[in-house]
Amino acid sequence: MDxxxxxxxxxxxxxxxxxxxxxxxxxxxxxxVFLHPYVSHLKxxxxxxxxxxxxxxxxKTKQRGFDALKALYxxxxxxxxxxxxxxxxxxxxxxxxxxxxxxxHLRLIxxxxxxxxxxxxxxxxxxxxxxxxxxxxxxxPHVKSxxxxxxxxxxxxxxxxxxx
Amino acid sequence: MPICERCLNTDLRYFTKxxxxxxxxxxxxxxGEDAKALFNEDAVEYSLPFKLTEAQKxxxxxxxxxxxxxxxxxxxxxxxxxxxxxxxxIQDHLNRSLSIGVTVARKQVALQLAQRFKSAFPxxxxxxxxxxxxxxxxxxxxxxxxxxxxxxKQAFDCLILxxxxxxxxxxxxxxxxxxxxxxxxHIVYLTATPDNGLLKRVRQGKMALVTxxxxxxxxxxxxxxxxxxxxxVQVIALKFILSRSDKSxxxxxxxxxxxxxxxKILNLPFAHASCPDLESLIERFKTxxxxxxxxxxxxxRGVTFSDIQVAVLSAEHRVFDKAVLIQIAGRxxxxxxxxxxxxxxxxSRSTTDLRACLNDLRKANRSVSPVSVTVLTD
Numbered sequence: 001m002d003x004x005x006x007x008x009x010x011x012x013x014x015x016x017x018x019x020x021x022x023x024x025x026x027x028x029x030x031x032x033v034f035l036h037p038y039v040s041h042l043k044x045x046x047x048x049x050x051x052x053x054x055x056x057x058x059x060k061t062k063q064r065g066f067d068a069l070k071a072l073y074x075x076x077x078x079x080x081x082x083x084x085x086x087x088x089x090x091x092x093x094x095x096x097x098x099x100x101x102x103x104x105h106l107r108l109i110x111x112x113x114x115x116x117x118x119x120x121x122x123x124x125x126x127x128x129x130x131x132x133x134x135x136x137x138x139x140x141p142h143v144k145s146x147x148x149x150x151x152x153x154x155x156x157x158x159x160x161x162x163x164x
Numbered sequence: 165m166p167i168c169e170r171c172l173n174t175d176l177r178y179f180t181k182x183x184x185x186x187x188x189x190x191x192x193x194x195x196g197e198d199a200k201a202l203f204n205e206d207a208v209e210y211s212l213p214f215k216l217t218e219a220q221k222x223x224x225x226x227x228x229x230x231x232x233x234x235x236x237x238x239x240x241x242x243x244x245x246x247x248x249x250x251x252x253x254i255q256d257h258l259n260r261s262l263s264i265g266v267t268v269a270r271k272q273v274a275l276q277l278a279q280r281f282k283s284a285f286p287x288x289x290x291x292x293x294x295x296x297x298x299x300x301x302x303x304x305x306x307x308x309x310x311x312x313x314x315x316x317k318q319a320f321d322c323l324i325l326x327x328x329x330x331x332x333x334x335x336x337x338x339x340x341x342x343x344x345x346x347x348x349x350h351i352v353y354l355t356a357t358p359d360n361g362l363l364k365r366v367r368q369g370k371m372a373l374v375t376x377x378x379x380x381x382x383x384x385x386x387x388x389x390x391x392x393x394x395x396x397v398q399v400i401a402l403k404f405i406l407s408r409s410d411k412s413x414x415x416x417x418x419x420x421x422x423x424x425x426x427x428k429i430l431n432l433p434f435a436h437a438s439c440p441d442l443e444s445l446i447e448r449f450k451t452x453x454x455x456x457x458x459x460x461x462x463x464x465r466g467v468t469f470s471d472i473q474v475a476v477l478s479a480e481h482r483v484f485d486k487a488v489l490i491q492i493a494g495r496x497x498x499x500x501x502x503x504x505x506x507x508x509x510x511x512s513r514s515t516t517d518l519r520a521c522l523n524d525l526r527k528a529n530r531s532v533s534p535v536s537v538t539v540l541t542d
Contacts, residue, residue, distance in 0.1 A: 017193070020193075020196075021192065021193040024196060025192045025193050025195060025196060026192075027187075027189060027192045027193065028182050029180045029182060029187070029189060030189070
């Protein structure tokens with residue numbers, strides 16, 4: 001990874017269970033809780049940078065009835081846009097090799113939103129990091145700077161750059 | 165009070181409204197991807213115009229719990245508030261979307277009960293099924309006479325049978341059969357005078373017994389006074405009692421013939437089953453327009469009169485068995501404003517039934533705790 005990814009939590013079995021509850025059991029009420037203790041921190045980190053989200057599958061979101069990522073970060077109380085588009089694939093159900101090909105399923109569709117801006121890229125979980133890398137590669141040529149923030153990081157990737 | 169259909173949660177903190185639908189968050193994680201946002205917002209709760217005693221509440225909860233797994237016999241003394249004791253069970257079944265019915269021996273009681281349930285559960289469809297009311301057989305809470313049960317095949321998850329020892333249900337194998345085929349779940353028997361058959365099943369561990377020995381106003385049950393004398397002396401004695409008393413008396417006689425004679429001698433109105441204006445007599449006695457009333461056993465149960473004294477002529481007669489005597493004695497002291505009443509059994513000799521009746525009533529008054537639960541295991 002060329003860029004540093006910040007996280008608030010370690011992605012352990014418990015976190016995985018809770019995220020599953022939000023996304024699959026559709027417990028929307030639980031979503032804002034993760035960010036809650038760190039809202040002011042993240043707001044400060046964002047400052048007046050442009051916030052963008054990693055894409056979710058449109059079909060999944062429709063099925064779910066709500067946008068999970070937006071719900072998770074709803075505590076920020078601001079408009080959260082996603083300039084990307086993603087095909088209907090679920091990273092968690094794929095092998096490592098398959099996952100590395102995620103970039104084939106991602107496209108940047110709204111260049112104007114990020115052109116020349118300082119950008120903060122948000123996602124819920126970083127496991128392999130392939131999804132994030134794919135997004136970064138797509139926006140790299142257009143943006144001024146990139147800060148990456150996720151709620152939870154897989155322990156294998158943990159480095160000393162935790163904001164806490 | 166809202167309740168989750170799936171996990172029966174009642175803790176309000178777990179309920180949240182999401183995108184217009186109510187969700188129970190306590191069990192949402194257990195359902196994985198099948199989690200559906202549903203719960204019964206229309207949960208019912210009964211409301212009564214008065215408060216229940218601690219004893220009544222305890223019984224009501226016990227019965228509700230027991231009825232989920234076994235037949236229950238509620239042995240509650242006359243005037244203990246039997247109907248209130250089953251409200252909790254009814255509410256529980258309604259909230260779990262189970263079919264529940266209440267069946268009684270007589271049409272009048274059925275109509276009365278249906279009215280009371282309609283007031284207690286205003287949002288529930290309560291229907292009464294009896295002679296003259298047999299068109300609508302669909303309701304959430306069904307009140308029927310035991311006769312009409314033949315229309316319901318394996319229909320009830322719980323059936324409450326009020327006064328199984330009353331006529332015409334008692335000892336009637338046909339009505340008994342109708343009742344048994346109508347229930348697919350459990351039966352709750354409600355009575356002040358359980359017969360040996362029911363008690364035997366309790367002893368065999370096939371049924372739970374719940375006892376309530378206390379009237380809501382907590383006063384003792386009136387104990388009958390026995391007055392021994394030959395019949396004609398009884399009538400004179402009764403005349404004497406009536407003249408010395410400034411209260412209202414209900415006088416029970418063993419038969420139509422005796423009743424006609426006595427009512428003529430004492431110049432009092434006479435109520436009996438084939439009496440054309442029975443309803444009106446009852447009304448007028450209730451409102452004290454009639455001061456004393458002679459009656460057959462037709463008024464032994466199912467009626468509540470305020471502030472009356474009770475007398476029985478020829479109490480040794482075989483028509484007055486233990487159950488009947490207990491029911492008759494139970495007519496006195498029902499109103500909390502008038503919690504006591506004199507009960508006089510005039511008889512020419514002692515009988516087992518008379519002695520047993522007094523025994524049972526004294527025992528009920530003496531019981532240390534007003535509530536007791538007996539569940540014997542096989």
